[in-house]
Amino acid sequence: MANIYFELLQIAIGERKMLSRSLSDNDWQRMFIFCKRQALLGVCFSGVEKLYGLGESCPLDLWMKWYGYAVRIETLNQKLNMQCRELTAQIENDGFGCCVLKGQGNLLNYSENIRYRRNPGDIDLWVSSRFMRDAGTEAGMCSENSIKGMVVENDAKSVSCYGCRDVIRYVRNQYRQSAAGKRVKICYHHIEAPSVDGTHIEVHYRPAFMYSPLRNIRLQRWFAFNMDECVKNRTCMGFSVPTASVNVVYHMCHLFSHYFETGLGLRQLMDYYFVLMAWHNDCMDSNNTQFNELLAEGIGKNCMSKEEVMHTLKSFGVAKFAAAVMWVLHEVFAMSSRYYICEPNEKEGRRLLDEIMRGGNFGQYDMRCMALKNGGTIKHGIWKLKRIAGLVRGYPEHALCEPFFRVWHLGWRMIH
Incomplete structure (x- = not known):
């Protein structure tokens, strides 16, 4: 049955035309449960619609239920996009650099027909105060205008524009201003910000981390080196997102962290499938001569080759995991070998896929x-x-x- 699950997903993303066999009513019920556990109801409903046009359809009551989920997901994505625009505008107005990570930051990577059917989660923002220096501040200290909304007034003179401490102060001040009266949840890489209209928001001062101290130092230096480019990478949705080359490395590290924490789901692997598509289209298929001319003129974005991506991932200690992910992407999404960043590792890949199928989205069903x-x-x-x-x-x-x-x-x- 597992292969049939994957076939519907491949139809939805355009890698396949038809199912290998017809499904019974019970099969369709199991298909729906699988999609729900993997947080793929919206995307897979696009596959159901394609099959309907070819004469293969699920039971009418299930179709209507599934359609209802898809519409709600589309509406929620529109709402979260609007909130991302408003939040990033507010944060940038308060003097910080900001871009949207993961979820809503991935929508443009998806093909247009399923873009708004990706099951959304919370809003993750990468925020830094280092850009305050670029706004005319002196000696690394914030001006009165740049600290607007960042800290309470009597704290302003003691705040320096460096590192995660300013971001933590900024978010804590948001709680004071909103009178939320809630204990602030904070960890090494992010702090929870006050929710907006029921939407959970995480403000990251470190997009990801590694358990190994040496690997983590390398990772944080790499993020610091690439942040300027990401903050300036404004999209047509009205907010900035990481560049394609940063995303292909960052998302692999993010997947690895979740694998250690609670587990992964196919929604996260689907994100990486489209991240690879975007990176390959932006970097690997570009005209090198024209690309270098643009860089020389200060136009365009730095693009990492496949070798550079793997060298970076090896330095973070996740090369073996990357090989496992390549196998899963080929097995589940029928991804072509031209998009591989390394040779697949079938043994580790099967182990990873078994965890995904057993646990569902973030291991919630294990x-x-x-x-x-x-x-x-x-x-x-x-x-x-x-x-x-x-x-x-x-x-x-x-x-x-x-x-x-x-x-x-x-x-x-x-x-x-």
Whole structure:
């Protein structure tokens, strides 16, 4: 049955024309449950519509239910896009550099017919105060205009325009101004901002992280080096997103983090499928002579070759995981080998796909050790150790560093 699931997904994204066999009513019910668990209801409904035009259709009551989900997803995407424009405009007006990560930042990568049927989540923003220096500030200190809305007035003189501390102050001040009265949730790479009309918002000062200290230092330096380009990469949707080359590296690191945390779903792998498409179209298929001329004139964006992408991922310790992702993308999405960034690793890929199929979106449906996972702090810690122990053989450096990072992170959160 699993191959049929993948076939519908391939039809939706345009990699396939028809199913290999007709489906019974029970098969369609199982298909719907699979799509719901993987957060793919909207995209896969486009495949259902294509099949309907070819004479293959699901039961009418299920079709109507599915259609209702698809319409709600389209409406929600429109709402989140508007909120992204408003939030980034406000943050930039307050003197920060900002771009939209993941979710809504990926919509333009998708083909037009399914763009607004991607199941949305929360809004993730990458925010930095380093751009305040470019606005005419002196000696690394903020002017009165640039700190507008960032900190309370009596705190303004003590704030320097550097690093994540300004971003944390800025978000905490948003809570004070909104009188939300909520305890601020903060971790190493992001802080929760006040929700907007029910939309959960995360403000990142570090887009991702690695458990290994050495790999994490390299990753944070790479992000710092590439942030200017991402903040300036304004799209037709009215907000900035990471460039294609940054996305192809960042998303792989993001997938790896979720694989260690709770698990991955096919929605995240589908995002990466379209990230690779966008990167390949922007960089690999471009005219090199014309591209170099544009760069020499200060126009255009820096594009990384396949070799540069893999060299970067190896320096972060995720090359083996990248090979597993390539196998899954080929198996599930029928991705052509011309889009590979490395040779697929079937053994690790099968293991990754088994986790995805068992756990669903972010591992929410993985019944193994569910009592431990949701049984309080101590039981959750035991569940996490068991999960990490299962990853030692495949990714020993990161798995062995994870418990130490968790202890250090507890202290970091207590301080902040």
